[in-house]
Amino acid sequence: MLKLMSEDLSEEELKEIRDQFHAIDLDGNGRITVAELQTAMQKVGGGKDAAALDKIAKMMEAADLDGDGELDFDVCLHSLGVCRSQLL
Ligand SMILES: [Ca+2]
Ligand SMILES: [Ca+2]
Numbered sequence: 001m002l003k004l005m006s007e008d009l010s011e012e013e014l015k016e017i018r019d020q021f022h023a024i025d026l027d028g029n030g031r032i033t034v035a036e037l038q039t040a041m042q043k044v045g046g047g048k049d050a051a052a053l054d055k056i057a058k059m060m061e062a063a064d065l066d067g068d069g070e071l072d073f074d075v076c077l078h079s080l081g082v083c084r085s086q087l088l
Pocket of ligand 2: 064065066067068069070071072
């Protein structure tokens with residue numbers, strides 16, 4: 001999984017994203033829920049209002065390809081950058 005996703009990322013970039021993933025994954029189960037994502041965005045200054053939180057939920061929904069309500073690390077590789085650029 002990581003090998004596939006890391007093809008166009010440097011080791012450094014991958015490490016940075018993995019660190020961010022772990023920072024967002026509050027209960028440390030290796031998957032990110034919409035609540036964890038919203039909490040993380042608020043911490044870094046995003047998700048200031050209901051509209052922003054709704055936007056996070058919508059992006060989460062769009063990124064959650066298998067529809068189980070949680071994001072795996074490989075999905076987050078793609079979505080973290082998008083979330084940050086839109087919300088910060
Ligand atoms: Ca989690
Ligand atoms: Ca999922």
